[in-house]
Amino acid sequence: MNFSIYDFTSFTQWIDKVLYDNLPAFWAIAVEMTIIGVAILLFYALIGLFLVYAERKVCAFMQNRVGPNRVGPFGFFQTIADLFKLLMKELVYIKNADKLLFNIAPFIVIIASFMAIAAIPFAKGLHAIDFDIGILYVIAVSSLGVVGILLAGWSSNNKYSLIGAMRSGAQIVSYELSVGLSLVTIIILAGTMQFSAIVEGQANGWFIFKGHIPAFIAFIVFLIASTAETNRGPFDLAEAESELTAGFHTEYSGIKFAFFFLAEYMNMFIVASIAATVFLGGWMPFHVGGWEGFNHIMDFIPPFVWYIGKTFFIIWIMMWFKWTFPRLRIDQLLTLEWKYLLPINLVNILIMAFIVLMGWHF
């Protein structure tokens, strides 16, 4: 086995071969699925913890503060301490709630984001499922999360929760359109919905550069719409603290609250990964078509580092949004989507189709 950090294909194939040689086919598949599940779960938890820390630090710097700085170097272990605090907390029992729905709502939210992460390519060969409908799959499973939010708001039997859930539902359902349509713009350019083919298609330049202005407009629209879809500020009116205490998760405590919290951060990570993969080339290094020497230098940086770097760049932009803009009202939110983003998107798709038809892209 030759292991390299530039291409994980041989590594994963080696694991596959060892398992199939030593186990019956059924158990080999079962073990493989368990390995992938545990790996993604670990990654999920670690990234979630890191994102909470990053959010607090970024927020602190934006507001000219220091942020967490007591637990570990630069407060790095603060979120781990917070996690233990959340695990120890009592799960408050609510008397007049619909207990069954109240208990399954956090799981629906977290399973939706967990399903989406399975289709994301992390590096060359490090890709759990490579569907031919990759982008459509991610849009489909991430649309399930809103059901959990609606159920949580209703089953808590609390006015604030219900209002928060309604706002969140209206917001996610309308912004899903813009997310989908801005991705369609790039699907037209790429000619495929498969994530691996999309990444390969950017070997001679990322789509945001290859697609001229329409690709750039699609990128901006995707950033705005996906920030709204993940219920993050300035679109966080579903959990507006000053009006609704905490919105749909007001009545949740302990680990169930942590599930909502973690799912929110992971959804941000997932949309950032999709933006990085579809617009900025995913794990593909920065290549310029024709500049062989330059491309070779860029290839020295491992794909996984490129992927993480781009994803965190987009996450940083989304945090910047949150701590810069004031929260929108519900009417402003819906006006922005239905009167601005959606028409821009539709015209943009037409322009992109025309450019692809005429062969004007690189």
Place this chain on the structure above:
Amino acid sequence: MTPNQLMFAIFSAVIIIFSILTVTSRRILRAATYLLFVLVATGGMYFLLRFNFLAAIQLTLYAGGIVVLIIFSILLTSHIGDKLEQPDLKKIIPAFLAAAAGMVITVFTILKHNFPQEVAAGTDRTDIRVIAKSLISTEKFGYALPFEVISILLLAAMVGAIILAKKRND
């Protein structure tokens, strides 16, 4: 038992159990949630058949769209304490007969149909490009006309909904 058979058994069990719970539950939002599980398991069944496109459409439209719409309207109209009444026998018996008749016809058709033993190579997976082309094709087996007719129907429905929802000025 192969993994595929195991997954088939799990999905079928989920579909059967939650379908029954959907119609027997007396709390309307729980019924909607059980319906969500049925639709998601059906989507899983399509994934098992490697019909990925249909599976994703099933998840987006039914689970992510229609169920969300149903839950939304329940949220606006019903209170958490509300419980549906137990329907009387006069309604249960015809409903049961209709459902049983539907099941008998379906099972009879499936058992009678002569399924091909072998699937021709390359046809076990529908290419998304084929679906896309046939949707806008005007030739035989093209769906351009039905597609446009459905869009006009949808437009008419939307205009109707807006007129109904709009307040009269008089």
